[in-house]
Amino acid sequence: MNQPPLSARTSTGPLHRRLVVGVAAVIAAIAATLGYQAQNSSSSPPSSHSPSSSAAPPSKFAHGAVPDGTTVFDEDVPAVAKLDPELLEALRRAAEKAASEGVSLYVNGGWRSPRYQERLLREAIAEYGSEAEAARWVATAKTSPHVSGEAVDIGRSPATAWLSEHGAAYGLCQIYRNEPWHYELRPEAIGRGCPQMYADPTQDPRMQK
Structure with missing residues (x-):
């Protein structure tokens, strides 16, 4: 070649x-x-904004706010779980009877922390324009039976109608005439009926503390 x-x-x-x-x-x-x-990229630490490293936000219901559709049986809701045990037992006995008649006892308000109660009072003052008018609907944290877990606000008209008719048999009484949703435990009502209602919370001696 x-x-x-x-x-x-x-x-x-x-x-x-x-x-x-x-x-x-x-x-x-x-x-x-x-x-x-x-x-x-493989050895870098995860971003502080990644879901795995960020702390879970605190529950917005921890201080007593109530999710829609809550009933007296929802033990995972603090507003229900922290009610006075005797009140909660009476509510559940009543709810079982109501359920047999096709009525659910929903809860719009129950136990509340002092901070949450004061927030509701501030909102009521802003809505009604004065402390005096707001006091007809929302008590202070020092006087509210919600803070001690001794009051419950029942939601939806079928539930309040049922309880107004049958609540006394379970010791559950409407306390204020202007609040058909607000119920407290009065065990003596089982035999004697519920006591006379106050016109509104400002007439309740407990609110004068």
Whole structure:
């Protein structure tokens, strides 16, 4: 076989090798860069904003707010679970009877923390325009039976209608004429009926403390 001229062999051979070496160097550099980035991404700590590292927000119901559809049997709701045990027992006995008649006893309000009660009072003052008018609907944290877990606000008209008719048999009494939803335990009502209602909370001696 004929050999190429010496000038061709001495000029194209080294050029080819230089090209090969250069391409290999570029590939190696790219591979090294990608490997470095992969290592960094796999070894980096999780972001402080990632779900796995962020703390769960506190429950908005912890202070006594009540989720829609809550009944007297919802023990996972603090407003129900922290009611006075005797009141809660009476409510559940009444609720079992009501359920047999197709009525559910829903809860709109129950136990409340002092902070939550004061918040409701501030909102009532803003809504009604004065402390005096707000007092007809919302008590202070020091006087409210909700804070001690001794009062419950029953929701939805079928439930309040049923309880107004049958509540005394379980010692459950409406206390204020202007609040047909507000019930407290009066055990003596089982034999004697519920006591006369106050016109509103401002007439209740307990609210004068």
